[in-house]
Amino acid sequence: MPDEIHPDGLPLPQRHFAVGAIAIGIAMAVLDGTVVNVALPSIVAELGTTPSAGVWVINAYQLVIVALLMPLASLGERVGYRRVYRWGIALFTLGSLACALSHSLPLLVAARVVQGMGGAAIMSVNGALVRHIYPDSQLGRGVGFNGLVVSLSAAVAPSLAAGILAVGNWPWLFAVNVPFGALNLWLALRYLPRSEQLARPFDWASAVLSAMMLGLFFIGADTFTRGGGALPAAIGIAVAIAAGVFLVRRSRRDPAPLIPVDLFRNGVFALSVSASVCAFAAFTIAFVALPFYFQQVLGLDQVSTGLLMTPWPVALGLAAPIAGRLSDRASAGVLGAFGMLLLAAGLALLTLAGPEMGAAGIAWRMALCGFGFGFFQAPNNRTMLAAAPRTRAGAASGMLATARLLGMTVGASIVALVFHLAPARAEPVGLAIATGLGLAAALLSGLRLSRRAKEGATRRA
Known part of the structure; x- marks a missing residue:
């Protein structure tokens, strides 16, 4: 049963359904990190904005994922990985629906933030769920299958985006996630395994430092990459390094x-x-x-x-x-x-x-x-x-x-x-x-x- 803790992987056929749940989730998260790149010119033209502003449709999703990966992974250790994953699927699906219904750039960016929160939850505990779904003797098989899903998703993303845009406009890139998200949530609620939980409070200060470290590093690197100026990029990376130093010092006592x-x-x-x-x-x-x-x-x-x-x-x-x-x-x-x-x-x-x-x-x-x-x-x-x-x-x-x-x-x-x-x-x-x-x-x-x-x-x- 899903509410039992299985010390060495799930029994069959529950394992197959649980694998399906995490495969759908990671595929959606990977695809939505790529398909928008293909549609960005159409999004910019239809919303009447500039390419430099429109790029935040991509950055908002990536930045939220980078900033929240480690805090959500830590939260999963305390409240259970399947709970974080379920909330991640729910947020990702709602964010996808909001993206499809957005008619302005600020609304679309805000919806991408919600989608990114869901994507971060999915990615942060995906590996931990694989560890609990497969027996130790078959862990490599599970990790290999995950790699297959990720690589195939990355490979088909441009073609899938082009195919959807050939028959519909850009909101359909997000709308197609809704039925798959609903199916994924049903599978996650029914089949994902329960995991051991740490009886320790969540470290909010470390979560903020982690988000600053990774988020500012990403912003600084992205600013430099896009030619936004060496000084702002250097400041962002310097603050990220300082946050990382404080975080490591704090973590040594935990x-x-x-x-x-x-x-x-x-x-x-x-x-x-x-x-x-x-x-x-x-x-x-x-x-x-x-x-x-x-x-x-x-x-x-x-x-x-x-x-x-x-x-x-x-x-x-x-x-x-x-x-x-x-x-x-x-x-x-x-x-x-x-x-x-x-x-x-x-x-x-x-x-x-x-x-x-x-x-x-x-x-x-x-x-x-x-x-x-x-x-x-x-x-x-x-x-x-x-x-x-x-x-x-x-x-x-x-x-x-x-x-x-x-x-x-x-x-x-x-x-x-x-x-x-x-x-x-x-x-x-x-x-x-x-x-x-x-x-x-x-x-x-x-x-x-x-x-x-x-x-x-x-x-x-």
Whole structure:
């Protein structure tokens, strides 16, 4: 029954329905972070606003998610992950309906804030729910399936947005979430598992500091990326760093802190987080730089560019469930290092590509990158979740999502800096930096082998 605590995963068939619930939720959250990019020109034109103002339709959603991930993960440890997830689905669905009914930019941005609150709740406890849905022996399988859902959602988002806009106007991008949100809420109410709860009050001061740290860092990086001025960006990032310092100092006295400094004492967890940040920074740099590289260096048109970007997410989706299953039996350090070496090799080969290379040559290199990223992501995520006690699964889940967004933000800032400092060579320089970050992630993944061996020797002694 859903109200029982299952110490080693849900029984069948409840597990299948619970997996369906979290799959629908994470797919909607990922899709709505991407489809609006395609529709933004239409939204700006119909609402009679400017592109610089319209970009807040995107920023509002992303900023709220970044700021609330860790506080909501911590709240989930105290009130239960399924409760946070259910409220997240409800808010996301209501926010989607409000977006569809908005007829002005302020109303649409406000509705996106509500939607972002729901998306943050979904993402913050998604990994923790996977930990409680699957048996420990099949945790990698669950993480791999999650990776498949995320990659497929990211892959189909532009095409889905284009298809909806071909038959309707932009409000339908949000309206389609309503029936799926209702179905998801029913599944979540009926099938998601109950989890252990920490008998500790919620730390509101740490939640505010965490929101300031991550939110201001995102605003500062985004301001710099969009050319909003170096001084405002530097001030935002400086205040974010100061908030982070206060937060870490405060967290050292807490046995279950909001920012999981207790989990970072585990060398394997710390290396996994660091590897994830490097990997997603490399991923973001590549996905921003490659379209420019294909069109401006290799001379391809927009249609060819779109088609040649597809092998990466497709290969990632194929690799993630395979790597997830393997991670239940093989070393995540070996799998992760292997995957990142494949990614780095693929990026290096793309960087060296010349205009004479055909579409097939580019496609298999892109697939190599995606396959490598898939072989890294699922085992790495499994390691992060398994490294934490079940009572701290929320902190590990929140950190997993935060590392992904932090890496993507850092990657976007690096691309902006490269395009500013070396516009004539921005694409190959950016890809070279992404290659280096992939190698760094491979090294960090490999270091987990020696760290785990040392920790095992210490326990035996």
